[in-house]
Every structure is written in C-alpha cells, then in structure tokens.
Amino acid sequence: MFIKENILLAIAGLKSNKMRSLLTMLGIIIGIASVIGVVSVGNAMTSSVNSQMASMGATNITVNVQEKSTTSTTSTTSKNNTAGNSQGGNKGTQAAGSTQSGNAQGGNKGTQAAGSTQSGNAQGGNKGTQAGGGIPGGGIPGGGGNFGGGRQGKSSSTAKDIDLMTMAQINTLQENFSDEISSISMNESDLSGKVKNETTYANINTVGTNVGYQDVKSIAMQKGRYLAQNDIDEVKNVAVVSDKLATKIFGTTDPIGQDIKVYTSNAIFTYTVVGVYTYKASGNSRTTSDDNLTTDVYIPITVSKKTATNKNYQTFTIKPKDGVDVQTFTTELSTYLSTLYAKNNKFEAAASNMESMLESRTSMMNTVSLAISGIAGISLLVGGIGVMNIMLVSVTERTREIGTRKALGAKSSHIKMQFIVESIIICTIGGILGILLGLGLGAMGAKAMGFVNTVSPLVIIISFGFSMFIGVFFGYYPAKKAAELDPIEALRYE
Amino acid sequence: MSNNIIEMKNIIKSFYIGTPNQINVLKGIDITVKEGEFVSIIGTSGSGKSTLMNIIGALDRATSGEYILDDTNINDISDDGLSQVRNKQIGFVFQTYNLIPRSSALKNVELPMLYYGMNKKDRRERAEELLELVGMADRMSHQPNELSGGQKQRVAIARALVNNPSIILADEPTGALDSATGRMVMDLFHKIHEEEGKTIVLITHNNELAEETQRIITLRDGNITSVADNEKYYRRFKEEEKICL
Numbered sequence: 001m002f003i004k005e006n007i008l009l010a011i012a013g014l015k016s017n018k019m020r021s022l023l024t025m026l027g028i029i030i031g032i033a034s035v036i037g038v039v040s041v042g043n044a045m046t047s048s049v050n051s052q053m054a055s056m057g058a059t060n061i062t063v064n065v066q067e068k069s070t071t072s073t074t075s076t077t078s079k080n081n082t083a084g085n086s087q088g089g090n091k092g093t094q095a096a097g098s099t100q101s102g103n104a105q106g107g108n109k110g111t112q113a114a115g116s117t118q119s120g121n122a123q124g125g126n127k128g129t130q131a132g133g134g135i136p137g138g139g140i141p142g143g144g145g146n147f148g149g150g151r152q153g154k155s156s157s158t159a160k161d162i163d164l165m166t167m168a169q170i171n172t173l174q175e176n177f178s179d180e181i182s183s184i185s186m187n188e189s190d191l192s193g194k195v196k197n198e199t200t201y202a203n204i205n206t207v208g209t210n211v212g213y214q215d216v217k218s219i220a221m222q223k224g225r226y227l228a229q230n231d232i233d234e235v236k237n238v239a240v241v242s243d244k245l246a247t248k249i250f251g252t253t254d255p256i257g258q259d260i261k262v263y264t265s266n267a268i269f270t271y272t273v274v275g276v277y278t279y280k281a282s283g284n285s286r287t288t289s290d291d292n293l294t295t296d297v298y299i300p301i302t303v304s305k306k307t308a309t310n311k312n313y314q315t316f317t318i319k320p321k322d323g324v325d326v327q328t329f330t331t332e333l334s335t336y337l338s339t340l341y342a343k344n345n346k347f348e349a350a351a352s353n354m355e356s357m358l359e360s361r362t363s364m365m366n367t368v369s370l371a372i373s374g375i376a377g378i379s380l381l382v383g384g385i386g387v388m389n390i391m392l393v394s395v396t397e398r399t400r401e402i403g404t405r406k407a408l409g410a411k412s413s414h415i416k417m418q419f420i421v422e423s424i425i426i427c428t429i430g431g432i433l434g435i436l437l438g439l440g441l442g443a444m445g446a447k448a449m450g451f452v453n454t455v456s457p458l459v460i461i462i463s464f465g466f467s468m469f470i471g472v473f474f475g476y477y478p479a480k481k482a483a484e485l486d487p488i489e490a491l492r493y494e
Numbered sequence: 495m496s497n498n499i500i501e502m503k504n505i506i507k508s509f510y511i512g513t514p515n516q517i518n519v520l521k522g523i524d525i526t527v528k529e530g531e532f533v534s535i536i537g538t539s540g541s542g543k544s545t546l547m548n549i550i551g552a553l554d555r556a557t558s559g560e561y562i563l564d565d566t567n568i569n570d571i572s573d574d575g576l577s578q579v580r581n582k583q584i585g586f587v588f589q590t591y592n593l594i595p596r597s598s599a600l601k602n603v604e605l606p607m608l609y610y611g612m613n614k615k616d617r618r619e620r621a622e623e624l625l626e627l628v629g630m631a632d633r634m635s636h637q638p639n640e641l642s643g644g645q646k647q648r649v650a651i652a653r654a655l656v657n658n659p660s661i662i663l664a665d666e667p668t669g670a671l672d673s674a675t676g677r678m679v680m681d682l683f684h685k686i687h688e689e690e691g692k693t694i695v696l697i698t699h700n701n702e703l704a705e706e707t708q709r710i711i712t713l714r715d716g717n718i719t720s721v722a723d724n725e726k727y728y729r730r731f732k733e734e735e736k737i738c739l
Contacts, residue, residue, distance in 0.1 A: 404588075407553065
C-alpha cells in the first residue's frame with residue numbers, strides 16, 4: 001500500500017533535483033556498467049574461443065616438432081647469419097663458439113647452429129648435408145619453409161626432414177598407444193587455386209590429408225567416400241570436395257567419378273572426385289557469400305608430399321579414444337616423444353592439448369575479470385557511500401516534513417520504509433542506466449575485437465539485484481536516523 | 495461514557511538540563527474539555543503553552559499525571575500507539591502550515607488517511623469532500639508552493655479533519671497570516687465548530703483570538719491561572735443569530 005506511494009514520492013523527489021540525483025547515481029552507474037561491460041566482453045571471448053575449440057575438437061592432442069627452448073641464443077646467431085648471407089650473396093660469417101662458412105646461391109640460405117663446426121652449401125634446391133653429432137646443417141631452398149600446422153615461437157632455425165617425424169615413427173607411436181588413440185590426423189596445406197569449368201570457378205585450397213583426418217576433424221560425408229588408405233599408399237590423384245564446390249562446378253550432375261582441374265598460378269592439376277563432404281563454416285569466420293567462398297579440397301597426403309619441401313611430418317593431431325584422460329595421456333606422450341628426440345639437441349617433439357591452452361586462457365581472462373571486477377566493486381562501494389551521503393542530507397533537509405508526517409500519524413516504520421524505498425529507487429535507476437551503458441560498451445568492445453556479443457540474462461538480473469541491495473544497505477542508516485527523529489524536535493526544526 | 499473529550503489530572507512535565515537541574519515546566523495541570531467545545535489556551539512565551547500542546551497532541555508524554563483523550567489513557571501507550579492516537583484522534587493545524595512539499599493539496603489531505611490504511615478510492619472521495627468544505631475545490635491539484643498562506647492553511651485544516659478526529663488542535667493558526675486571511679481562517683474554525691460540531695483547542699498568545707472562543711484557559715509559569723467562560727463569545731453568537739433572523 002505504502003510502497004507505491006513511496007515510489008511515486010521518491011521519483012517526484014528525484015525529478016525535482018535532477019542534477020543531484022544524476023550525480024548521486026553516477027557511482028552506481030559506473031560500477032554496474034563496468035561489471036556488465038567486462039562480463040559481456042569476457043563472455044564473448046570465452047564463447048568465441050569455445051566455439052573454435054569445439055570445431056577443432058577440444059580433446060585433441062597436437063604433436064609439434066619445434067626448436068628446443070634452450071637453444072634460443074643460437075637462433076639469434078643464426079638469424080644474423082642468415083641476414084648476412086642474403087645480403088652479401090656469398091659470405092662467410094663467424095658466430096660465437098663456432099667456425100662456420102655459409103655459402104648460399106640462387107636465393108638459398110645457410111643455417112647454422114652454435115657450438116658446432118659445420119658448413120652449409122646449398123645450390124638450386126639441393127638439400128643440405130648434415131654435420132656430425134646429429135646436428136643439422138645445410139641450406140633450404142628459397143621459398144621453402146614453414147608448412148602444415150605452422151610452428152610455434154619465433155625460431156629462425158628450420159627443422160629439416162631429419163628432425164621431423166617419419167610416417168614409420170608415427171605408425172609406431174599409434175601402435176604403442178593403440179589403447180588410447182582413436183586416430184591420428186596429418187595434413188599438409190598444398191596449394192591454393194581455382195577449380196574451373198566452362199562458365200564459372202570456385203576458390204579452393206588443396207589439403208593433403210591421411211585417413212585419420214576425417215575422424216579428427218569430424219568431416220561429414222554427403223556423397224561417395226573419404227580418402228582410403230590405398231589412395232594414400234598408391235599416391236592416387238583423387239580428391240574429396242565440398243558440397244558448395246560440387247554444386248557450383250557440377251550443378252546437378254553427380255560429381256563422383258568426375259575430374260576436376262585445379263588451376264594455380266603456374267600449373268594445372270587434375271584429380272578425380274571420390275566424395276563430397278558437407279561444408280561447415282568455422283567458429284568465428286564471418287559469413288561470406290558463396291561466390292567468394294574458399295573451400296578445402298582433400299587429396300591424399302602422399303600426393304601433396306610429392307611437391308612438398310619436407311617429406312616427413314612436423315605436426316600431427318591425435319584424437320584420443322573416449323574416456324581417455326587427455327591431460328595424463330598428453331604427459332605420457334611427452335615422455336615418449338622426449339625419449340624419441342633425446343639425441344636431437346636442437347629440436348623436440350612436444351605434445352599439447354587444447355584443454356591446457358583453454359585453461360591458461362581462461363585463467364588469464366579470469367584474472368583480468370577479477371581485477372576489473374575489483375575496481376568495479378570499489379566504484380560501487382564509493383557509489384553506495386555517495387548515496388548514503390545524499391540520503392543523510394535529504395533526511396536533514398526534510399526534518400520538518402518528517403515531523404509533520406509523524407504528527408499526522410506516521411509510525412517510525414513508515415518513515416523508515418519511505419527513505420529506504422527512496423534509496424532503492426536511486427540505486428535501481430542507477431543500476432538500470434549502468435546496465436544499459438554496460439551492454440552498450442560490451443557490445444562495442446566485443447565488436448571491436450571481432451567477437452559475437454552475448455550477455456546472459458543472469459548477469460543482468462544479478463546486477464539489478466545487487467544495485468537494489470546497495471540501495472537497502474546504504475539507505476538503511478539514513479532511514480533509521482529519520483525514523484528515530486523526535487517529532488517535537490523535527491516540527492520545530494528550521 | 496462521559497462527554498468529556500479531554501480529561502487531564504495533575505499533569506506534571508519536567509525537563510532535566512544537566513543532572514541536578516530539574517525544571518518543572520508544567521506544575522500540575524487539570525483541564526477538562528467537553529465534546530463540541532471551542533476552547534483556547536493562552537499564555538505568554540515560557541508559560542508552558544507549547545509543552546502542554548505537545549502533551550495534548552500526543553507528541554509527548556507527561557512526566558506524571560493522568561491524561562485521558564476520548565476514553566483513551568495516553569500515559570501508558572507505546573510510541574506506535576501514540577502515532578495511532580495522533581492519526582485517528584487529533585487533527586493538527588500548525589502556524590507554519592507544514593504541508594508536504596512537492597505533493598498536491600489533494601495528496602496532502604490524503605496523507606493521514608494513507609497512514610490510517612484507507613483504500614485509494616475512499617481517500618480520494620473524502621479528500622475532495624473536505625477540500626470542498628474549506629473552499630479549495632478548485633485548487634486540489636496545486637502544490638503548496640503554488641498556494642497563498644491562507645490557502646495553505648485551509649488545506650491544512652482540511653487535512654486535520656479527514657480522519658474525523660476527536661479534537662482539532664490548532665497552534666497559532668493565524669500567526670503567519672495577515673489580519674484579513676487570519677479572519678477568514680478563524681471564520682473557518684467557527685464554521686467547523688458550529689456546523690460540524692468539532693471540538694477545537696486553540697493555542698495562542700493573542701487575546702483577541704482567544705476571546706472568540708467559548709472558554710479561555712490562561713497559563714502562566716506552568717500553572718493554570720484562570721479558566722473562564724467567555725461572555726463575548728456568547729454575545730457574538732447571539733448577534734449573529736439576530737442578523738440571521
């Protein structure tokens with residue numbers, strides 16, 4: 001009964017003193033806005049990362065051959081060396097603790113490791129020879145370099161075939177861990193080009209894959225079959241194309257058994273289509289029109305290896321069987337791989353999984369969120385004290401009004417209720433403005449970072465409830481003071 | 495049930511200014527006011543007038559003595575009980591009007607009924623009825639700062655009447671008004687007294703105003719020095735009757 005009257009009265013009071021009301025609310029507005037903003041950006045980041053993880057398969061373990069981190073000083077030396085070679089064309093460079101001559105011709109680069117005596121001599125795409133003690137040396141043809149899943153770190157030394165995992169090693173690994181491994185996926189980005197027919201074309205990337213790739217990447221077949229083991233063993237020129245490409249190039253004709261011609265800048269490759277898979281857009285890629293869509297064409301990895309720099313494998317993905325503890329298995333794999341690479345003092349094979357990446361990213365984001373929430377909390381505290389201050393002023397200003405109300409029959413509880421309601425109204429309006437501001441900032445922030453903005457209604461409800469709580473908490477003391485005023489004193493107050 | 499609205503017996507009110515200094519502001523007051531009487535209490539400042547008014551108005555309790563207001567013993571009820579007494583049995587009219595700012599005349603008049611717990615429809619009807627009685631029907635939606643002093647006091651009188659109280663307690667109701675509007679307010683009190691049969695206690699230091707009432711209680715230094723039936727009142731009353739005839 002009184003609540004409605006009190007709310008109307010409080011709103012009338014706020015309206016009559018707009019500037020003061022706004023300033024009073026400001027602390028609450030900023031506090032709530034920063035909480036909402038941070039939470040919505042955080043949510044957007046998390047959901048974006050999660051959807052990426054989901055599309056990749058979060059439980060998958062990636063094995064990557066990378067430079068040992070202890071050799072990082074060497075990398076620097078090598079880098080200088082590389083720069084010197086490419087400038088001078090034919091120049092011997094001396095690095096600390098090593099005697100070495102680099103000789104690069106036709107764009108080739110000589111690479112070098114510290115603590116070794118080694119000579120690199122590469123010509124016209126020839127492979128470098130290896131120096132003693134398992135230390136790599138030699139040149140890499142120009143234009144070669146990274147491939148596959150990419151390499152981590154800024155290492156400038158490039159792994160040679162000798163450092164990489166061979167198919168035999170990978171097969172052995174799969175046999176050794178046959179209880180844990182569901183499948184192993186290898187892939188090699190081959191080239192990008194266009195598939196053409198008489199009237200139109202489709203952009204494609206050819207990707208060399210093995211049989212396990214389908215399982216690991218959860219590729220759903222629409223027609224035909226995926227690549228089979230004998231396609232790979234026999235190095236067949238067959239391909240699995242996307243439904244988008246099939247529709248565009250073949251229209252209503254059944255694409256299975258048809259040939260596609262892949263045009264690159266300087267060559268044409270022909271593959272026979274054996275299957276069509278369902279294209280699915282990756283996690284956070286923006287939807288482009290089907291005309292410009294670039295889809296993958298999967299070919300046997302042995303086919304792509306024919307033209308690849310490295311014949312062995314730098315990276316591959318393991319899909320564990322259901323129920324396998326990914327963390328434990330990753331540790332086991334790391335131990336196995338470190339034994340395998342014990343003799344190689346420059347490179348190692350590291351097993352990592354998305355979960356640990358996700359965890360570290362989440363914990364980092366949590367720390368940031370916590371810090372900003374702490375600041376927001378302080379802002380809310382200060383805002384609340386501001387509200388209390390204004391409420392105390394308001395009680396003093398309205399002493400006579402309080403006295404009159406008491407003379408007219410208001411009980412202490414009525415007066416207390418009136419002021420608490422007023423405080424709640426201030427904080428709630430502040431909270432609503434803060435929520436709106438926070439949603440705006442969150443949306444802008446998420447958009448600027450390229451995430452899809454999602455705000456859970458729960459956060460809004462909690463913020464709303466929390467601002468009401470501040471109203472009660474910081475309004476209680478002034479309201480109590482008002483309620484305890486002696487009516488005689490209050491009526492006489494000037 | 496007696497027809498005495500106010501029965502005060504040996505009311506003593508003491509204040510303590512520092513522990514040893516006990517000051518007796520009221521030194522044993524006996525007052526009886528009958529139902530339908532228009533009584534004035536006069537006294538100079540410092541006579542204990544305000545203290546007596548606070549006790550009559552249930553804003554304060556006497557240190558000792560007995561105060562029965564319309565068969566309710568005021569001495570032994572709680573603070574909330576006093577609030578209820580003020581709400582239901584006393585209608586205050588103040589010198590400074592004490593209307594609630596930023597609330598319309600109508601809302602001001604509705605306020606005691608809100609604390610009484612009446613529903614909105616009844617409140618509205620009753621408030622409109624009383625504002626009409628005091629001649630403020632055309633200014634119901636105006637806020638106090640849009641009203642003149644006389645208009646404010648009329649709204650305050652309407653507010654004092656809404657819960658149909660046992661007494662109207664008016665504390666210098668014309669003190670802040672010029673003589674013409676003061677006259678109008680006094681006429682309104684007479685109207686309420688004569689037409690509505692209300693019991694009115696007027697507290698003033700103005701002898702002229704007091705002489706318009708039926709009985710004058712004079713207070714000096716915490717004691718009642720005289721309680722006199724006022725002949726002038728009856729004379730005026732008769733003259734008016736003559737005019738009417």
